[in-house]
Amino acid sequence: xxxxxxxxxxxVREWTALHEKKERDRTGRFLIEGEHLIKxxxxxxxxxxxxxxxxxxxxxxxxxxxxxxxVMKKLSANVSGAHLIAICRxxxxxxxxxxxxxxxxxxxxxxxxxxxxRTAVSFSFDGVWCSEDTCDFYNEKTIRSTQGxxxxxxxxxxxxxxxxxxxxxxxxxxIATALDASIPxxxxxxxxxxxFVLGNEGQGVSAEIQKAAxxxxxxxxxxxxxxxxxxxxxxxxxxxxAQ
Numbered sequence: 001x002x003x004x005x006x007x008x009x010x011x012v013r014e015w016t017a018l019h020e021k022k023e024r025d026r027t028g029r030f031l032i033e034g035e036h037l038i039k040x041x042x043x044x045x046x047x048x049x050x051x052x053x054x055x056x057x058x059x060x061x062x063x064x065x066x067x068x069x070x071v072m073k074k075l076s077a078n079v080s081g082a083h084l085i086a087i088c089r090x091x092x093x094x095x096x097x098x099x100x101x102x103x104x105x106x107x108x109x110x111x112x113x114x115x116x117x118r119t120a121v122s123f124s125f126d127g128v129w130c131s132e133d134t135c136d137f138y139n140e141k142t143i144r145s146t147q148g149x150x151x152x153x154x155x156x157x158x159x160x161x162x163x164x165x166x167x168x169x170x171x172x173x174x175i176a177t178a179l180d181a182s183i184p185x186x187x188x189x190x191x192x193x194x195x196f197v198l199g200n201e202g203q204g205v206s207a208e209i210q211k212a213a214x215x216x217x218x219x220x221x222x223x224x225x226x227x228x229x230x231x232x233x234x235x236x237x238x239x240x241x242a243q
Contacts, residue, residue, distance in 0.1 A: 040148030114145020
């Protein structure tokens, strides 16, 4: 078994660089920590290597590198460190069902993004499409918030202005959340194919996407105009969850 003791080891520098988005994009690789997340990634066939300060790991058949505790602390994004860290490759996706989709326009908080992905999996949505300016799927906080859900449905980054007309051509009804010129959420009827657009935490769904949508909806409430985007997404996805 390979053992790494030095912080100056070239592999340690290579792995540490994966904390940066530009390096994740360049290599198509990302880091995850902890037994649960690694098990979820392994079930999706995405784990290339497990780095640990433990002699034995609970992942038979996966390459294992033994690392000194100081190396693990260097690689970990958690203050308390980690005993299990994995290098994973980003998944590729083939054809995606269009029955229920979530479209995210400019989401900036990794915790919100992760929660929305986890909710989409919980309610059997077919995939999540994000605008180019939505935060990174593979940010450590996003991954942790998903609790491993990101390994179980397609996550696609694209230009939503180009995607919406393509969805229309395939018979998908696109519904955007909006405060103005919108119908009450309770009055929205189900369609066979539906895509729901949620927007930036401060600005909401962009005007261009709102205009291109088939419907604009608002969640009826008292006391406030709007909800946290992850809460709003949960309400929408629960009501129109795949049966």
